[in-house]
Amino acid sequence: MSFAKLSLKGRALKLLAQREHSRLELQRKLAAHVEEGEDLDAILDALEQRGFISEERVVESVIHSKAGRYGTARLVQELRSKGLDDETVRAAGEQLRETELQRARELWRKRFGTPPATPQEHLKQMRFLASRGFGADIASKVVKGRGLEEDE
Numbered sequence: 001m002s003f004a005k006l007s008l009k010g011r012a013l014k015l016l017a018q019r020e021h022s023r024l025e026l027q028r029k030l031a032a033h034v035e036e037g038e039d040l041d042a043i044l045d046a047l048e049q050r051g052f053i054s055e056e057r058v059v060e061s062v063i064h065s066k067a068g069r070y071g072t073a074r075l076v077q078e079l080r081s082k083g084l085d086d087e088t089v090r091a092a093g094e095q096l097r098e099t100e101l102q103r104a105r106e107l108w109r110k111r112f113g114t115p116p117a118t119p120q121e122h123l124k125q126m127r128f129l130a131s132r133g134f135g136a137d138i139a140s141k142v143v144k145g146r147g148l149e150e151d152e
Contacts, residue, residue: 008033008038008040009043009046009047011033012044012047012052013047015029015030019061020054020057020058020060020061021058022053022058022082023044023048023053024083025082025083026047027040027044055084058082058084059092062078062079063075063092063096067096067099068103068106068107069107069132071104071133071135072093072096072097072100072133072134072135073133073135074133075092075093076092076093076096077133100135100138101138101142104129104138104139104141104142105142108125108128108129108142108143111128112125115143115145116143125139125143126139126143129143
C-alpha cells in the first residue's frame with residue numbers, strides 16, 4: 001500500500017516506525033492529510049495512550065543520536081522545537097550539562113586533535129565548538145587544554 005492511500009492513523013504509525021516523533025511533530029506532518037470526518041487529535045490521543053508516542057523516548061533518541069556532535073544549548077533548542085514540555089526539556093538539559101565538557105573534548109579531538117598554534121586557529125576552534133552549541137566556558141577550557149584532564 002502506498003503512503004498516499006494510508007489512513008491518518010496508518011501515516012502516523014509509518015512515521016513512528018521510522019523514528020521517534022513527538023506529538024507536535026506528528027501533528028505538523030499529518031495536518032495536511034486530514035480529511036473530512038477525521039479527528040487528528042483523537043488519533044494522536046489514542047497513540048499516546050497506547051504508548052506509541054513517548055516524550056521520554058524522543059528525548060532518549062535525540063540524545064543518543066546527537067549528543068556526541070552537539071552541545072547542550074543546541075540539543076535543548078532541538079527538544080524545544082519538537083514541542084516537548086518544559087520540565088522534560090529542563091531535565092534533559094541538566095543531564096546533558098553533566099557530560100558537556102567530556103563531549104566537547106571528544107568532538108574537539110576528532111575535529112582538531114592538536115592545540116591551536118595561532119590566535120586565528122584558536123578562534124577557529126572556539127567558533128567551531130560554539131556553532132555546535134557548546135558554551136564559551138566549555139569551549140575555552142577545551143581549546144586552551146584545561147579540559148583535557150579526565151577528572152574535571
